[in-house]
Amino acid sequence: MRSIWKGALTFGLVNVPVKVYSATEDHDVPLHQVHNKDGGRIRYQRICEVDGEVVPYQDIDRAYDDGEQTVVLTKNDLASLPSERSREIEVVEFVPSDQVDLLTLDKAYYLEPDSVSPKAYVLLRKTLEQTDRTAIVRFSLRQKTRLAALRTRGDVLVLQTLLWADEVRAAEFPSLDEDVRISAKELEMSASLVESFSKDFDPDEFGDEYQRELRTLIDAKLEQGDAIDTAATFGEQDAGDDGGEVIDLMEALRASVERTRAARAEKVGEPAPKKKAESKKNASKAS
Incomplete structure (x- = not known):
């Protein structure tokens, strides 16, 4: 694996130098589009709708459209925004692990100790294990401020980015507002069915x-x-x-x-x- 970022975990006066690696990869068979008549490759070009010309990537800016007006944001405009000003992964707080909603978990990264002695790294890992806590951290990566959960996976610290609260949709379904009665017998039979399917989870048993x-x-x-x-x-x-x-x-x-x-x-x-x-x-x- 090749590290994609270097920095340091910080909480209080403790500083833990780390390297960051992507923890997952995509194994889907790569496919591209072709013309069903002759097998020719389908290509997409960046064409300006005003003059009809193909525009080189270096001549492309970003823009925001509110439906009536468009605001063009140049590369200099975007460069003026807060970006990776710090190479620190700052611990904001330690929370009970069961309070981290699985729905908010996003991209996962492995952290490797990047110092002569991994003592501070191991100390943090063992502390998280013994206290059953997850560290909520804040850092910047690829010009975006991110919130993440720092947890343990075996002997490794894992950094898993979190969705912001307003990125998770509210589950509002009127059908769930109805008063549904479940009898003790139905619940007992359902639990019996669950028990018949129960076993320890082994992800290696499953494949795409x-x-x-x-x-x-x-x-x-x-x-x-x-x-x-x-x-x-x-x-x-x-x-x-x-x-x-x-x-x-x-x-x-x-x-x-x-x-x-x-x-x-x-x-x-x-x-x-x-x-x-x-x-x-x-x-x-x-x-």
């Missing part, structure tokens, strides 16, 4: 079936030769005086498909399929 099946599907298509050359999915231009002539992508795709079919036929010992032009020529001779 959709991603596994998607990978199996892709591998099967590759094995069957049901694929096209990646190079053929990109448009090409000839740098001429006329600004570039777009090569016929359909022809490139047809050639790729013919090569794939020929290679597959050769592999199984079958005669390679004739090209369309040759087939038409032979048909005309026969007639």
Whole structure:
């Protein structure tokens, strides 16, 4: 893993130098969009709606639109706002761990001690464990002020960013206002059902079936030769005086498909399929 940030945990006069690492990663199979007719890549361009020109990223500013007026915020405007002025992760308070609502937990990070001696790091970790407390901390990362929960996970301190209170929607459902009566027998049977499913949680027993099946599907298509050359999915231009002539992508795709079919036929010992032009020529001779 590569650290994404360095700083120090501070509470009172205690200073704990740490390195910050992303604790999670995405294993989804990467997919991109293509034209269903010819497999060509779909690309998005930053086009100005006023002059219709493609705008380079360095020429793009941010803006806020209130529905009637737009306020443009330049890079200098944004640079003047409070950002990562401090490399400190400041402990604001220590709270009972059960008071941290799981709904507010967001991105997780591992903290590694970044000093000659990890004593202060281990001391803080053991203190959190023995007191069953979670530290609420405040810090700045990527030009945003963040609130986070500092807790333990085995021998490691974990920093988990929290959603702000106004980012959590209120659950207001009129149907839950009704007076629902649950009998003792119903509650007993429900508890019995829960008990029959009860066991210790092992996350390794679960996996993303959709991603596994998607990978199996892709591998099967590759094995069957049901694929096209990646190079053929990109448009090409000839740098001429006329600004570039777009090569016929359909022809490139047809050639790729013919090569794939020929290679597959050769592999199984079958005669390679004739090209369309040759087939038409032979048909005309026969007639």
